Amino acid sequence: MIKVSETENIVHQSQVETDSHGSKFYRWFKPFSRGIGMYSWLAQRLTGLLLIMYVFIHFGIIGTMLLDTFLGFETPGLLYNSITAAMGSSLVAGMGFPEVVESMLRFSYIIDAGLIAALVYHGYNGIRVVLFDLGIGIRKQKQIFWILLILGIISYILAMYLIMIVPEIVLAGE
Amino acid sequence: MKLSPSQETKVKRFIPKHSGSSAFWWVLQRVSGFLVFLFVFFHMVVNHYLTLWPGMESRPELEDGIASFSAVQWKMQNPLYFWISILFVVFLMLHMLNGFRMVVLDVATGHSFRKIFGILLLLIGVLAVIYAFTLNSTILSLG
Numbered sequence: 001m002i003k004v005s006e007t008e009n010i011v012h013q014s015q016v017e018t019d020s021h022g023s024k025f026y027r028w029f030k031p032f033s034r035g036i037g038m039y040s041w042l043a044q045r046l047t048g049l050l051l052i053m054y055v056f057i058h059f060g061i062i063g064t065m066l067l068d069t070f071l072g073f074e075t076p077g078l079l080y081n082s083i084t085a086a087m088g089s090s091l092v093a094g095m096g097f098p099e100v101v102e103s104m105l106r107f108s109y110i111i112d113a114g115l116i117a118a119l120v121y122h123g124y125n126g127i128r129v130v131l132f133d134l135g136i137g138i139r140k141q142k143q144i145f146w147i148l149l150i151l152g153i154i155s156y157i158l159a160m161y162l163i164m165i166v167p168e169i170v171l172a173g174e
Numbered sequence: 175m176k177l178s179p180s181q182e183t184k185v186k187r188f189i190p191k192h193s194g195s196s197a198f199w200w201v202l203q204r205v206s207g208f209l210v211f212l213f214v215f216f217h218m219v220v221n222h223y224l225t226l227w228p229g230m231e232s233r234p235e236l237e238d239g240i241a242s243f244s245a246v247q248w249k250m251q252n253p254l255y256f257w258i259s260i261l262f263v264v265f266l267m268l269h270m271l272n273g274f275r276m277v278v279l280d281v282a283t284g285h286s287f288r289k290i291f292g293i294l295l296l297l298i299g300v301l302a303v304i305y306a307f308t309l310n311s312t313i314l315s316l317g
Contacts, residue, residue: 048273055270059305065243066312076316077243084241119214126207133204163222 036145044125047118054115087111109164116159124152199272206269213262220249250314263306267299 065080073079087108092101128148131137137144224240235248249255275295279288 045277048270049277052270052274055266059302062309063305065246066309069312069316077247080243081238084239088239088241123211123214126211130204130207159218166223 047122120152120156124148206265209265271295
């Protein structure tokens with residue numbers, strides 16, 4: 001049975017994180033003798049940092065919508081459209097691969113695949129953290145982790161199916 | 175009303191250990207996280223799956239693709255889309271920058287650094303919201 005003090009440690013992990021000092025930073029780089037909770041905490045932070053990087057790159061790309069106007073070009077959005085077209089083009093175009101493979105190996109899809117993986121993990125693990133904050137399911141934290149992981153994998157497959165496969169089916173129908 | 179020992183423990187768990195500003199940021203991180211989750215869902219549906227909606231594939235604005243400039247202009251004309259995207263940036267910045275602050279404060283302990291870093295993050299957040307608003311307004315005005 002888990003003692004109350006241990007339980008509170010799990011519940012208020014995030015608060016402890018906020019107030020922890022430099023001496024605890026080495027834990028990030030010590031991969032052995034860890035439980036699922038510690039790995040999920042580490043992955044939560046790493047996916048968070050990756051998503052921050054993505055957001056600023058995304059802001060930069062969206063900003064090119066205005067660049068044309070500021071540079072005085074007559075056709076607004078020309079630069080932005082060129083960038084999105086380049087990102088949407090296949091990485092293996094003209095290399096003799098089947099059409100399905102060509103259309104799936106687009107730069108934008110590869111970025112989306114990574115982005116959605118990070119998003120799904122960060123989101124589902126965030127739900128797990130909130131549940132523990134509310135005192136729900138602390139004694140079954142490992143089971144909850146695996147349940148949410150399975151749900152995350154299902155959501156990921158569904159999202160990728162909608163992004164990569166369904167548009168191809170719609171286009172083929174036209 | 176008297177609470178049983180188990181109920182008291184549950185209530186204690188819900189109350190943040192710290193009071194004042196740290197508790198505020200802790201609650202804000204949870205609330206903004208939940209809202210960002212909803213906004214991301216909306217963002218994904220509108221920007222990836224809109225063409226799958228019956229009748230949408232024939233719209234001239236979406237002819238060059240769902241992410242094209244004309245498609246963005248068309249979507250921006252809807253006030254709901256305009257303001258939801260601004261709110262998305264507001265809550266995203268709150269969640270993202272507060273999360274980043276937590277990570278950095280794991281290693282940085284100096285009081286003056288914490289203060290300056292907090293102000294810097296606030297500035298980045300405000301600039302990002304201004305950027306989003308300017309971007310949306312300009313796109314709308316070009317339409």
